[in-house]
Amino acid sequence: MALPALIEHDRALASQVLAGDELAFRELYRRHTPRLYQLVLRLLGGRDADAEDAVQDTWLKATERLDRFRWECAFGTWLSAIALNVAREQMRRRIRRPEADWPEDLDPPAAAPFDVVDSMDLEHAVADLPDGYRAVLVLHDVEGYTHEEIGLALGIAEGTSKSQLFWARQALRATLGSRQKGIPA
Amino acid sequence: MTDPKDLTPAERRAFETLPREAEPPKGLEDRTVALLQARGVLAVPLRPLAAPTRRWHPAWLVGALAASLALFASGIAVGQLLGARSATIAAAVGLGSSLAERTQQVQRTGSEYVAALTALLQETDTSDAASRERATEAALGALGAAAQEVSRLAPSDPLAAAVLRGLTERRRASQAPPPTRTVVWY
Numbered sequence: 001m002a003l004p005a006l007i008e009h010d011r012a013l014a015s016q017v018l019a020g021d022e023l024a025f026r027e028l029y030r031r032h033t034p035r036l037y038q039l040v041l042r043l044l045g046g047r048d049a050d051a052e053d054a055v056q057d058t059w060l061k062a063t064e065r066l067d068r069f070r071w072e073c074a075f076g077t078w079l080s081a082i083a084l085n086v087a088r089e090q091m092r093r094r095i096r097r098p099e100a101d102w103p104e105d106l107d108p109p110a111a112a113p114f115d116v117v118d119s120m121d122l123e124h125a126v127a128d129l130p131d132g133y134r135a136v137l138v139l140h141d142v143e144g145y146t147h148e149e150i151g152l153a154l155g156i157a158e159g160t161s162k163s164q165l166f167w168a169r170q171a172l173r174a175t176l177g178s179r180q181k182g183i184p185a
Numbered sequence: 186m187t188d189p190k191d192l193t194p195a196e197r198r199a200f201e202t203l204p205r206e207a208e209p210p211k212g213l214e215d216r217t218v219a220l221l222q223a224r225g226v227l228a229v230p231l232r233p234l235a236a237p238t239r240r241w242h243p244a245w246l247v248g249a250l251a252a253s254l255a256l257f258a259s260g261i262a263v264g265q266l267l268g269a270r271s272a273t274i275a276a277a278v279g280l281g282s283s284l285a286e287r288t289q290q291v292q293r294t295g296s297e298y299v300a301a302l303t304a305l306l307q308e309t310d311t312s313d314a315a316s317r318e319r320a321t322e323a324a325l326g327a328l329g330a331a332a333q334e335v336s337r338l339a340p341s342d343p344l345a346a347a348v349l350r351g352l353t354e355r356r357r358a359s360q361a362p363p364p365t366r367t368v369v370w371y
Contacts (some may be wrong), residue, residue, distance in 0.1 A: 020228035022218060028216055034206035041207055052210055059217050065228045113193040122199055141192065141200045166190055 010075040014066055029059065036083055040138055042138050046127040050090055058083040072143045084153045086141075091131040114176040125175040133168035140165050256331030256344075325352060 010031070016024030033055060040058070041051040061082050069078055114122075126134060126142075135154060139145040140161070145153065147161040154161070192200070221227040329352045 002223070020226070022227045022230065023223070025218065025221065025227055026214065028218065033214070037209040038205060038207035040196075042203075048210065052213055055209060055213060056217050056220065060220065060224070063221060113196055114199065115193075115195045117199050119199075119202055122203065133239045141197075142203055169190075169192070 007071070007074055011071055014075065016080070017063065018067055026046060027061075028063060028075075032064050032079055033059075035045070036079055039080060039138075040083050041144065042123075042126065043084070043132060043135055044090060044121065046130070053091055054178060056087045057086045061071075061086065081153065088154060090137070091135070094131070112173060112177055114173055117176055119178065127173050128175060129168055129171055133164055136164040137168040137172065141169075150164050252328060256328060258274060323357075327360070 011029065013024045013028045013031075017028060017124045036058060037051060037055050039056040043049070044054060058079065062079055065082075085117045087119075129137065134149055139150045139153065140147070147165075150156070150161040153160045156164075160176065218227060222229050
């Protein structure tokens with residue numbers, strides 16, 4: 001199905017959901033939840049229960065606001081924006097972990113770029129990052145958001161997004177480098 | 186030399202290979218639907234009543250006991266609120282107390298009621314059609330009375346209407362003459 005047709009189909013399903021149609025909701029859920037679940041799972045550091053709560057919360061909020069959605073962007077994009085807010089709230093509620101593993105006025109550790117890396121190792125290294133680093137890195141390097149979009153989505157300045165990304169990549173390289181050498185991170 | 190701020194091509198490729206979708210946990214869809222139904226966003230499907238049968242399965246009896254508890258408790262509450270002070274309810278619930286106390290009394294009375302019905306079920310020999318029928322009649326009698334009270338409070342309540350309709354159909358079925366048998370003589 002072409003993109004406009006997909007959007008139109010989402011729109012048709014959404015109007016049925018607004019009328020209380022369970023089957024339409026289930027179809028909409030099945031179309032978008034795998035993508036949504038992966039996004040929040042990665043943002044929340046691979047915690048299944050948290051991701052499950054976030055997905056459920058996202059759908060509850062989405063159905064509450066569905067009648068106000070103006071269809072100026074794709075339904076999936078709108079849903080992801082809600083999911084980002086939900087995930088951000090969850091991260092705020094958690095016991096705060098230090099956002100920087102080393103002071104910013106010091107030189108970053110000499111972390112070599114990683115070369116060949118197993119997907120699972122990369123997932124684990126991303127999951128181990130502090131929440132703020134991970135959110136920016138996932139949105140920028142995995143999801144392809146711009147710093148401006150990340151700033152809007154996470155409620156941070158564009159410059160903060162750039163700085164967080166830099167430190168996130170350095171931390172990731174250090175973790176993967178030490179794992180490849182068999183040194184515990 | 187690569188700027189350390191940028192991703193190397195290998196790093197970029199590594200990120201590109203990460204999956205973009207994951208199978209959500211089983212049951213999450215149903216839980217989300219149930220939550221949306223509870224919030225009134227999605228309609229709750231009405232299931233058709235089963236056709237009345239002459240024989241009552243013990244599992245149905247257990248269900249009837251549970252339903253009768255809910256309807257009976259509602260009926261008592263309605264009766265109290267509307268001032269319907271039948272001797273039975275007045276004795277069971279007591280009068281002259283606050284609404285909160287009455288609510289607690291209704292809950293206690295309801296628990297005692299369901300305990301009595303459970304004891305009745307345990308004592309009933311379900312292999313014996315006559316004793317099963319007596320126990321069923323007792324349970325359904327209370328169920329019908331409670332459904333009547335609830336329907337007085339909320340005439341369009343679908344659950345109370347469905348119970349009353351089901352009981353009426355059952356009564357008609359039990360009063361219907363046995364089917365005539367056509368005998369062909371050779």
